[in-house]
Amino acid sequence: MKRFAELLDRLLLTSSRNAKLKLMIDHFREMPDPERGLALAALTGELSFSSVKPALLRTLIMERMDAVLFTYSYDYVGDLAETVSLVWPDGGLANDRDIPLSYAVDTLHAVSRSDAPKVLVSLLDRLEPPSRFALIKLVTGGLRVGVSARLAKQALADFGNVEVHEIEELWHGLTPPYEELFAWLEGLGPKPEQAAFAPFRPVMLSTPVQDSDLSKIDPADYAAEWKWDGIRVQAVSENGVRRLYSRTGDDISATFPDLLEAMDFEGALDGELLVGTPPEHVGTFSDLQQRLNRKVVPMKTIREYPAFVRCYDLLIDGDEDVRTLPLAERRQRLERFVTTLDPARFDLSPIVDFNNWEHLERLRVAPPHPIIEGVMLKRLDFTYVAGRPKGPWFKWKRDPHTVDAVLMYAQRGHGKRSGYYSDYTFGVWKGDELVPVGKAYFGFTDEELRQIDKFIRDNTVERFGPVRSVRAEPDHGLVLEVAFEGLARSARHKSGVAMRFPRVSRLRWDKPPAEADRLEALTAMLD
Amino acid sequence: MNPHKLLHPRPEGLYCPPGDFYIDPVRPVDRALITHGHSDHARSGHGHVLATRETLDIMAIRHGENFAGASQVAKIGEMITINGVRVSFHPAGHVLGSVQIAVELDGTRIVASGDYKRVADPTCAPFELVPCDVFITEATFGLPVFRHPRPEDEIARLLKSMTQFPERSHLVGAYALGKAQRVIRLVRDAGYEDTIFIHGALARLCDYYVSQGIDLGKLSPATIDRTAKTDFSGALVVGPPSAFADRWARRFPDPVAAFASGWMRIRQRAKQRGVELPIILSDHSDWDELILTIRQTGASEVWVTHGREEALVRWCELEGIKARPLHLVGYEDEGDA
Ligand SMILES: [Zn+2]
Ligand SMILES: [Zn+2]
Numbered sequence: 092m093k094r095f096a097e098l099l100d101r102l103l104l105t106s107s108r109n110a111k112l113k114l115m116i117d118h119f120r121e122m123p124d125p126e127r128g129l130a131l132a133a134l135t136g137e138l139s140f141s142s143v144k145p146a147l148l149r150t151l152i153m154e155r156m157d158a159v160l161f162t163y164s165y166d167y168v169g170d171l172a173e174t175v176s177l178v179w180p181d182g183g184l185a186n187d188r189d190i191p192l193s194y195a196v197d198t199l200h201a202v203s204r205s206d207a208p209k210v211l212v213s214l215l216d217r218l219e220p221p222s223r224f225a226l227i228k229l230v231t232g233g234l235r236v237g238v239s240a241r242l243a244k245q246a247l248a249d250f251g252n253v254e255v256h257e258i259e260e261l262w263h264g265l266t267p268p269y270e271e272l273f274a275w276l277e278g279l280g281p282k283p284e285q286a287a288f289a290p291f292r293p294v295m296l297s298t299p300v301q302d303s304d305l306s307k308i309d310p311a312d313y314a315a316e317w318k319w320d321g322i323r324v325q326a327v328s329e330n331g332v333r334r335l336y337s338r339t340g341d342d343i344s345a346t347f348p349d350l351l352e353a354m355d356f357e358g359a360l361d362g363e364l365l366v367g368t369p370p371e372h373v374g375t376f377s378d379l380q381q382r383l384n385r386k387v388v389p390m391k392t393i394r395e396y397p398a399f400v401r402c403y404d405l406l407i408d409g410d411e412d413v414r415t416l417p418l419a420e421r422r423q424r425l426e427r428f429v430t431t432l433d434p435a436r437f438d439l440s441p442i443v444d445f446n447n448w449e450h451l452e453r454l455r456v457a458p459p460h461p462i463i464e465g466v467m468l469k470r471l472d473f474t475y476v477a478g479r480p481k482g483p484w485f486k487w488k489r490d491p492h493t494v495d496a497v498l499m500y501a502q503r504g505h506g507k508r509s510g511y512y513s514d515y516t517f518g519v520w521k522g523d524e525l526v527p528v529g530k531a532y533f534g535f536t537d538e539e540l541r542q543i544d545k546f547i548r549d550n551t552v553e554r555f556g557p558v559r560s561v562r563a564e565p566d567h568g569l570v571l572e573v574a575f576e577g578l579a580r581s582a583r584h585k586s587g588v589a590m591r592f593p594r595v596s597r598l599r600w601d602k603p604p605a606e607a608d609r610l611e612a613l614t615a616m617l618d
Numbered sequence: 619m620n621p622h623k624l625l626h627p628r629p630e631g632l633y634c635p636p637g638d639f640y641i642d643p644v645r646p647v648d649r650a651l652i653t654h655g656h657s658d659h660a661r662s663g664h665g666h667v668l669a670t671r672e673t674l675d676i677m678a679i680r681h682g683e684n685f686a687g688a689s690q691v692a693k694i695g696e697m698i699t700i701n702g703v704r705v706s707f708h709p710a711g712h713v714l715g716s717v718q719i720a721v722e723l724d725g726t727r728i729v730a731s732g733d734y735k736r737v738a739d740p741t742c743a744p745f746e747l748v749p750c751d752v753f754i755t756e757a758t759f760g761l762p763v764f765r766h767p768r769p770e771d772e773i774a775r776l777l778k779s780m781t782q783f784p785e786r787s788h789l790v791g792a793y794a795l796g797k798a799q800r801v802i803r804l805v806r807d808a809g810y811e812d813t814i815f816i817h818g819a820l821a822r823l824c825d826y827y828v829s830q831g832i833d834l835g836k837l838s839p840a841t842i843d844r845t846a847k848t849d850f851s852g853a854l855v856v857g858p859p860s861a862f863a864d865r866w867a868r869r870f871p872d873p874v875a876a877f878a879s880g881w882m883r884i885r886q887r888a889k890q891r892g893v894e895l896p897i898i899l900s901d902h903s904d905w906d907e908l909i910l911t912i913r914q915t916g917a918s919e920v921w922v923t924h925g926r927e928e929a930l931v932r933w934c935e936l937e938g939i940k941a942r943p944l945h946l947v948g949y950e951d952e953g954d955a
Contacts, residue, residue, distance in 0.1 A: 104888055110894075164761055168886070169886060170886070181765075220767075509872060
């Protein structure tokens with residue numbers, strides 16, 4: 092448990108992606124089965140226990156310490172799990188020997204709901220504070236260490252020197268502690284069989300159009316489609332098993348019972364998940380947010396925001412894998428396929444006719460629907476391959492939204508920018524205070540980076556490690572024009588909004604912060 | 619006698635009227651008894667200072683030779699009488715030369731602990747328990763959440779990180795007096811023999827510790843030497859925490875920011891400071907040490923000085939020990955943690 096707790100704590104405080112990968116890879120290398128597999132399961136959210144409620148933790152700790160001392164402690168620390176992990180009386184057992192994570196997991200899995208408190212107490216009595224913290228976070232379901240399931244899978248891929256999509260393709264057929272997976276990755280066993288029903292197929296991704304790309308390719312070789320602002324999904328229905336996957340292979344079926352009900356086909360579709368009533372009404376990304384990241388979706392929300400898939404591609408047709416066919420053929424099959432489906436739940440992403448790039452450019456900047464965020468270009472003779480090959484698929488986004496925001500905090504960059512403050516948190520006005528609305532770390536030239544860096548150093552108000560807060564007052568500060576792709580409601584941000592893909596588009600040295608945008612300007616974009 | 623007549627707080631610091639002296643005064647006074655060399659306890663400008671040899675040396679290093687009008691060495695365990703008040707100095711285990719000061723008159727003994735810890739520290743003499751009627755305790759980490767782990771385990775995590783990330787430099791923030799030398803000594807005890815690079819602000823105090831017989835191994839200034847092509851890859855660098863937000867820190871490649879402090883027990887504290895590798899290592903008592911010490915002194919009354927006074931006072935009440943906060947001002951909450 093100690094090593095697992097140590098891994099969690101290091102991941103929590105490490106911001107660099109590479110360092111996180113290294114920490115996970117080392118853990119997989121150093122720990123035996125089943126410990127490493129359970130750690131992986133914890134990081135990918137595959138471990139669950141009949142959950143312990145915060146109220147139970149409070150009750151348990153109140154039986155063990157003075158309520159006033161607990162209140163002082165909790166007020167100071169601010170996090171219940173952490174407070175309890177620290178103030179829990181030692182009992183002198185913790186130093187004896189470490190409890191393996193597997194022991195804790197097995198014990199908690201075997202226990203009945205009524206015995207859970209007793210078992211939890213006996214485990215806490217035998218652990219040291221960091222391990223107690225890890226255990227409490229596990230059983231309360233609040234394990235958040237800044238590692239996505241995707242990143243954990245990337246660490247596995249690096250560990251075994253395989254492509255991450257190989258892991259993703261296998262993932263849903265595997266269960267903790269993944270011993271056969273580790274054996275394969277270490278070259279000690281065969282590749283696990285694809286055991287899942289209705290498995291996920293790694294998706295094909297596009298690259299953004301660069302200035303010179305279009306001059307090198309022939310419009311006749313490509314089909315154009317609108318790029319819809321929803322989330323990319325894969326709907327798979329095989330042998331009676333129905334699953335809806337996110338782009339990274341997360342199973343999101345439970346969140347969309349309405350859609351699953353309509354998946355009465357045999358095959359695998361690639362498309363964009365949207366809400367509304369197709370083809371006319373498509374909800375905004377913010378509407379779609381109402382349906383995302385929820386374990387349980389209220390019926391009312393399901394009725395108000397019905398989900399549907401706008402189909403881009405067909406991967407499995409009946410029991411035939413058609414990924415090896417060229418797009419032109421897959422498209423013909425897709426068009427036939429979609430006609431057999433419920434039109435309220437599945438419709439076809441239309442092909443955009445165009446004569447030349449100038450024509451497409453005109454269409455792109457004035458799309459027929461507000462939920463369109465650009466066009467996709469797909470090579471007609473290309474097969475469906477996993478990953479992001481450059482050439483067959485391009486995305487050509489519509490010009491993004493912009494907002495004038497005020498620089499509030501700056502953080503030191505990484506790698507060759509580590510000598511500069513290059514990560515910026517910016518805010519807009521809400522009443523007469525600034526509220527942060529996003530973070531950007533690119534979009535400026537090296538020369539501009541030097542100018543901003545100098546501004547930050549000359550105007551630092553406070554320092555917190557690598558972060559500085561800078562002067563941001565109505566008549567003194569730096570205004571950044573920030574471009575972004577979309578906006579969503581967010582309960583986690585003080586401002587109530589979260590930006591997608593923000594970047595600095597211009598430095599407005601000329602503009603006083605007082606004239607920067609107000610939060611209302613952003614919230615207006617939500618609807 | 620009423621202990622408040624023997625010692626009580628004044629704006630200048632803790633004052634002894636019959637002896638006419640102060641303990642760790644925060645403003646210049648005629649006669650000061652100093653527990654240890656941390657700057658919030660050992661200020662310059664007093665008429666007469668009584669402290670251990672080490673504390674006087676440290677004050678001279680920090681404030682210059684003329685830090686006081688006159689100075690007098692207090693030997694550990696020796697009884698000194700000042701205007702009829704009996705005074706003795708006992709090791710506090712906090713930093714080199716640190717003491718608790720026992721003050722006694724008419725059968726009443728008060729011990730002013732200054733700052734102290736109970737856990738073994740290879741860079742200073744261990745804490746000595748002095749039974750007393752009134753114990754004046756610090757409370758820097760006076761909350762039940764502060765429970766310092768074993769120092770060796772914390773140092774092991776640092777060394778492990780250095781093997782895990784051999785291309786990155788590891789920057790350890792540690793207060794210049796005591797903590798820095800303790801970190802270096804513990805790293806040596808753990809078997810690390812390479813040169814350790816130190817910030818200029820640590821140089822004189824490290825030299826002084828070495829002159830007092832505390833071997834710190836090979837130290838080298840963390841300055842860029844263009845001819846030697848040293849880029850600090852894989853280096854262990856120790857500096858005062860304040861230096862890490864500075865230009866100075868920018869010379870190190872992709873550094874792992876570490877901070878050796880008792881505050882690092884709280885994840886949010888580490889996060890706020892941008893610390894990637896918290897090293898929970900303190901020269902102050904944790905909660906368990908504080909309450910153990912209060913019990914062991916047998917004191918019937920406890921006065922709580924700087925830090926988180928309310929929790930410790932509450933604990934004393936629950937234990938049936940008379941307790942009150944002294945509300946002394948001028949001591950830093952975070953200063954030498
Ligand atoms: Zn001190
Ligand atoms: Zn102090």
